[in-house]
Amino acid sequence: MVHGEIWTLKELFTYPNEYIYWSVQIVMYPFMTGLVAGAFVLSSLYHVFGIKELKEIARFALVFSFALLFAAPMPIMLHLQYPFRGINVMMTPHFTSAIAAFGIVFFTYGAIVASELWFLYRKHFVVKALALRELQDKNMIQWLEYLLYCTLTLGVYDVSEEALHRDEKAIKVLAGVGIPVACFLHGYAGFIFGSVKANALWMTPLMPVIFIMSAIVSGIALCMLTYIVVMEYRKFMIKRARKPWQMSLEEVKGAEMHVVKMTSKYLVLFLVLAITLELLDLIFRGYTAVKSWDVLRTVIYERDFYDIFIMQYGIGNLIPLILFLVPGLTVKRSILGVLLVLFGVFMMRWNVVIGGQAFSLTFAGFMHYTLPIIPHDWETFKEGLGGALSIFAMPFVLFYLISYVFPVFGDAKQEH
Amino acid sequence: MITRRKFLKYSLIGAAGMAVPTGLTVVHGGTPEEAKKKGLRWVFLVDTHKCVGCGLCVKACKQENEIPYDANVSRTWVERYVVTKDGKVHADSPKAARDGFTSPDIDEGHGHKRVIKPEDISKAFFVPKLCNQCENPPCVQVCPVGATYQAKDGVVLVDRTWCIGCGYCIMACPYGVRFFHPVYHTAEKCTFCYHRLGAGMKPACVDACPFGARRIGNLLDPNDPVTRIIEDERVSVLKEEYGTKPQVYYIGLSKEVK
Numbered sequence: 001m002v003h004g005e006i007w008t009l010k011e012l013f014t015y016p017n018e019y020i021y022w023s024v025q026i027v028m029y030p031f032m033t034g035l036v037a038g039a040f041v042l043s044s045l046y047h048v049f050g051i052k053e054l055k056e057i058a059r060f061a062l063v064f065s066f067a068l069l070f071a072a073p074m075p076i077m078l079h080l081q082y083p084f085r086g087i088n089v090m091m092t093p094h095f096t097s098a099i100a101a102f103g104i105v106f107f108t109y110g111a112i113v114a115s116e117l118w119f120l121y122r123k124h125f126v127v128k129a130l131a132l133r134e135l136q137d138k139n140m141i142q143w144l145e146y147l148l149y150c151t152l153t154l155g156v157y158d159v160s161e162e163a164l165h166r167d168e169k170a171i172k173v174l175a176g177v178g179i180p181v182a183c184f185l186h187g188y189a190g191f192i193f194g195s196v197k198a199n200a201l202w203m204t205p206l207m208p209v210i211f212i213m214s215a216i217v218s219g220i221a222l223c224m225l226t227y228i229v230v231m232e233y234r235k236f237m238i239k240r241a242r243k244p245w246q247m248s249l250e251e252v253k254g255a256e257m258h259v260v261k262m263t264s265k266y267l268v269l270f271l272v273l274a275i276t277l278e279l280l281d282l283i284f285r286g287y288t289a290v291k292s293w294d295v296l297r298t299v300i301y302e303r304d305f306y307d308i309f310i311m312q313y314g315i316g317n318l319i320p321l322i323l324f325l326v327p328g329l330t331v332k333r334s335i336l337g338v339l340l341v342l343f344g345v346f347m348m349r350w351n352v353v354i355g356g357q358a359f360s361l362t363f364a365g366f367m368h369y370t371l372p373i374i375p376h377d378w379e380t381f382k383e384g385l386g387g388a389l390s391i392f393a394m395p396f397v398l399f400y401l402i403s404y405v406f407p408v409f410g411d412a413k414q415e416h
Numbered sequence: 417m418i419t420r421r422k423f424l425k426y427s428l429i430g431a432a433g434m435a436v437p438t439g440l441t442v443v444h445g446g447t448p449e450e451a452k453k454k455g456l457r458w459v460f461l462v463d464t465h466k467c468v469g470c471g472l473c474v475k476a477c478k479q480e481n482e483i484p485y486d487a488n489v490s491r492t493w494v495e496r497y498v499v500t501k502d503g504k505v506h507a508d509s510p511k512a513a514r515d516g517f518t519s520p521d522i523d524e525g526h527g528h529k530r531v532i533k534p535e536d537i538s539k540a541f542f543v544p545k546l547c548n549q550c551e552n553p554p555c556v557q558v559c560p561v562g563a564t565y566q567a568k569d570g571v572v573l574v575d576r577t578w579c580i581g582c583g584y585c586i587m588a589c590p591y592g593v594r595f596f597h598p599v600y601h602t603a604e605k606c607t608f609c610y611h612r613l614g615a616g617m618k619p620a621c622v623d624a625c626p627f628g629a630r631r632i633g634n635l636l637d638p639n640d641p642v643t644r645i646i647e648d649e650r651v652s653v654l655k656e657e658y659g660t661k662p663q664v665y666y667i668g669l670s671k672e673v674k
């Protein structure tokens with residue numbers, strides 16, 4: 001069977017070779033890079049612009065961004081017909097292609113995040129390494145830990161006030177440089193679509209900007225969600241048995257609500273920006289009504305109406321906006337809000353990627369995508385529901401592992 | 417392209433000593449130097465008046481280029497257009513017209529057939545399609561690894577040993593020419609039967625067409641009969657607005673053609 005045939009339903013006049021070649025993993029790809037970029041921008045808001053309210057979530061967002069970073073290229077790997085040849089992009093990058101720069105942008109960004117993390121956690125590594133060095137009769141695990149932390153210090157053990165001050169400066173610079181790079185990483189994912197002149201829905205110079213805005217929205221939402229989950233867990237543990245050095249339940253609750261409220265303001269800001277740009281694009285297309293508008297109108301207002309206006313704009317944008325804007329925000333309402341926002345951004349990616357292939361290049365036919373749910377071979381797994389969910393779960397698992405080495409709340413008690 | 421490939425070849429051997437993909441050493445058939453000297457630019461000429469929609473070209477192409485016979489993809493295909501008196505345009509290309517058009521009903525996908533009464537038809541015709549070997553090919557532009565490239569004689573080729581199968585080129589071609597090969601799983605397209613051109617033969621579809629609707633020629637040779645038609649007569653190309661500068665010329669195109 002031809003690749004794509006199994007999940008494509010063709011209607012009216014389409015070219016014989018046309019199928020939905022870019023399926024759910026290509027929806028996941030901008031979704032995941034969007035989360036990376038968004039999480040990073042959120043953490044930088046504190047480090048660069050000194051927005052104090054975001055202090056606690058900033059460190060958290062940075063670690064999460066690092067975890068997401070590893071998950072971001074995975075959808076592409078699952079999408080490629082030859083995943084092991086993916087490395088060719090680094091070996092013979094063909095720079096007229098928007099995808100060719102992926103490796104470079106991605107690694108630059110990775111390096112920035114990693115070094116920022118290092119400066120942020122350097123003191124922690126040194127303290128850990130020294131403590132483990134003191135320890136007599138280390139067991140196997142402790143030896144490994146000792147080695148790990150020694151390596152992570154990179155041989156720098158200077159944790160004087162002065163040195164730490166310099167660290168802070170470095171973090172600020174890195175976070176500052178990181179913002180444009182993060183925006184570039186994601187704006188450029190938008191460019192991959194926006195520059196395809198053959199595709200009437202994709203081709204618009206607004207695409208990268210729309211992508212960046214919705215990326216920030218999704219990144220903030222995911223950070224808030226994970227933050228709330230972690231805080232709830234802490235509350236739960238405190239309720240069960242409070243250790244003497246821990247904050248009281250009320251303190252944790254207060255801190256949590258404060259962070260959530262502050263962050264949600266930025267969420268709403270970027271959400272409004274994203275919606276404005278998307279609507280501008282839509283209005284512009286309708287107003288100029290070039291050749292492709294007839295088929296686009298059919299796709300947008302008829303065939304994909306439900307996905308675009310109900311799922312994306314309604315459930316994914318409007319309802320969360322109301323939830324966040326009505327006064328007296330609660331944790332439960334925020335959870336619902338951020339979940340819906342995440343869903344909305346996912347639907348936006350879906351409507352771009354799948355919607356862009358919903359009509360034929362003939363402008364006289366349509367293609368319908370049916371997501372493979374129950375896989376019956378590797379292809380229908382990786383480009384089906386299973387593959388998409390695995391990708392989505394990945395950063396959480398990674399975050400869980402990484403936060404052993406980069407404790408997100410470890411220093412909280414010293415800071416308060 | 418050549419220099420990069422060579423560079424890569426040496427650096428690969430040097431760096432890791434890993435197996436060099438054979439594709440890196442592939443010469444772009446018909447040697448570009450030769451092509452330049454001779455002044456060679458392959459172009460195609462389709463006379464839609466002559467096409468009867470028999471599909472023999474599609475059959476020949478599938479066999480010549482080893483595209484699985486029953487797979488629903490093809491390097492070349494034939495479209496049927498039926499314009500009814502109410503101004504509506506109906507078009508189809510069932511199985512890429514591999515078996516010709518055996519039914520008067522229009523195939524609308526999903527097993528739907530549209531029955532059109534002969535007395536309602538105002539005009540009907542066939543249009544063969546194939547890769548336009550664009551002068552400004554977007555498929556080459558977007559390939560992230562340079563696996564799709566343009567030979568000096570204008571033909572756009574795919575290196576099966578280097579293509580990563582991202583499908584970007586498929587998305588970028590405004591003519592829906594490309595697909596993934598069902599067996600090799602790499603990007604696949606019409607090459608004007610490049611292997612045959614190199615051996616001094618004509619593309620399989622040109623040879624297979626009993627009515628002379630398909631012809632190939634060298635645009636840089638002023639005495640080539642195809643070139644003379646392109647220069648002297650009224651010809652058109654498909655979807656000029658994309659700026660791809662297509663090099664498959666048509667006689668008798670109509671505004672209904674997609």
Ligand code: SF4
Pocket residue numbers: 546547548549550553554555556572588589590591592593594605660
């Ligand atoms: S017709 Fe399509 S595949 Fe052929 S050269 Fe032009 S863009 Fe590339």
Ligand code: SF4
Pocket residue numbers: 558559560561562563564574578579580581582583584585586602603
């Ligand atoms: S599918 Fe292959 S030939 Fe096409 S753009 Fe991707 S790597 Fe290049």
